[in-house]
Amino acid sequence: MxxxxxxxxxxxxxxxxxxxxxxxxxxxxxxxxxxxxxxxxxxxxxxxxxxxxxxxxxxxxxxxxxxxxxxxxxxxxxxxxxxxxxxxxxxxxxxxxxxxxxxxxxxxxxxxxxxxxxxxxxxxxxxxxxxxxxxxxxxxxxxxxxxxxxxxxxxxxxxKRNKQNELEAKLNDKERNKSKHWKKINADDCIIDFPKLTEADLKDFTLGVLQLKQARSYALEHISEDGQYEIHVCQQQQNLLRANLQSKHSNRKDYNVLIQYNDQTVIAACCACRNGNRNIGCCSHIASIIWYLGIARHDKHKYLNHRSSSYMKLFEDAAEVSDRSSDEEDDDAILYSSA
Structure with missing residues (x-):
């Protein structure tokens, strides 16, 4: 030990x-x-x-x-x-x-x-x-x-130790989470009022470095094949956005994230993951969204030039077969069964 x-x-x-x-x-x-x-x-x-x-x-x-x-x-x-x-x-x-x-x-x-x-x-x-x-x-x-x-x-x-997370109740409000209250947009060229941040600013918010290291991988995985970063903005409250991120531990789990901001900084954030309610720092899901909106999208050449998901194009999938091959296999099955 x-x-x-x-x-x-x-x-x-x-x-x-x-x-x-x-x-x-x-x-x-x-x-x-x-x-x-x-x-x-x-x-x-x-x-x-x-x-x-x-x-x-x-x-x-x-x-x-x-x-x-x-x-x-x-x-x-x-x-x-x-x-x-x-x-x-x-x-x-x-x-x-x-x-x-x-x-x-x-x-x-x-x-x-x-x-x-x-x-x-x-x-x-x-x-x-x-x-x-x-x-x-x-x-x-x-x-x-x-x-x-x-x-x-x-x-x-x-x-911050004994303060309550102001967004916790909103995140768990089933009525507020209904799709009619939110508008889906591509964050790449929208939300122009989200503050532009530095990595030092984000570090002050996360109060640690682990979330900073994981932010990029989370953000890149959230970008779709056509380059869109999908989020939802609240139609009843200004400067409140929501995103849904995939868990890194399980493909069957995803988490909703709420972020409230002004033109200077991020005011509050909450995530549905196990540690998402904390006020001391934040989870990696929250950090990745703030990193993308406040830092990465303003300098794509520096931060978004490589995506690990693009490596999938280097491999062939044996499960994908042509219609012709399927027809031939069906014919063979008929011949063998007839014999």
Whole structure:
């Protein structure tokens, strides 16, 4: 198990542990604390904050009994399809947790840990991991070097944490969602009153970089074969638009997105996906629409010159057959059945 600081500095690499059903994150965490592995309790003090994954939910009581403070993303109950605004905002802990995943990814850049370790090397695997972690700490930069924007981000998080998403009720209003209240248009050459934004402006709205990385792929997938970016504008309320985006996890799911704006910026946004109600940042569906309307369509040569869906034209589909082939197969079937 890797323990690291919020900037990515690796504090300790404890293990290796068995990879069976019993040795999950919670059990491993309990084992480390109760056995004081590597004198972990000597360099942890009361009220230290631990950012943990949801796999550690069964050990939170034990960790808190040591007077440590824990933060963990919430689980979505089976009875619900979407987090409420307050629940979705709780996931701001992932803003800090991404460092752990980045550390694990950096370790795997070393060839030995990139693949499955052979049994003959198990005797040395902990030593190798310790050496790799020491090399990373000594010669690789931390993941967070610029902290000049931290005060702004933390203030924005705290200000929005307990606010309700104003568009949540409108998104769930079945009457308002009827097609008679909306007009379908091509956003490529319409909605001229939507504010022109910079990537820095969008980053301030998303309060993160993951959504920025995914925005382009979502937007390109939403563009039709004839180059149209379809959205709907509300006929009863000005500066309110709606779009329907495909889920990246399932072809059978799509999500409605509402965005309210003025001539300067985006005021509010809401999506029907699991985390779409949050006020702290936004989901990738929302980010992709804002990215397209506020940035990409104003410089198509830079942002929209390649589409992954166009690669489908490079392949032939064996399921497509000519009428002649079908007729010949039918004739053969008749001859064989007659014989």
């Amino acid at each position: 890797i323990i690291c600081a919020t900037d990515g500095y690796i504090i300790s690499a404890i293990g290796p542990y068995l990879s069976d059903w019993y040795n999950n994150d919670a059990v491993i965490t309990k084992h480390i604390l109760l056995n004081n592995k590597e004198e972990v309790q000597d360099w942890l003090v009361e009220k230290d904050i631990m950012i943990v994954d949801r796999g550690c939910r069964d050990c939170l009581d034990l960790v808190n009994s040591f007077s440590y403070t824990t933060f963990m993303p919430l689980f979505l109950p089976k009875s619900k399809k979407q987090f409420s605004t307050s629940e979705a905002n709780n996931r701001f802990v992932t803003v800090l947790r991404w460092v752990v995943e980045s550390v694990n990814g950096r370790i795997k850049t070393f060839k030995f840990f990139e693949h499955v370790v052979q049994n003959s090397s198990l005797l040395y695997v902990h030593g190798y991991l310790s050496i790799v972690c020491a090399i990373i700490n000594a010669y690789r930069p931390t993941f967070i070097n610029d902290t000049s924007n931290d005060d702004y981000l933390s203030k924005a998080f705290l200000e």
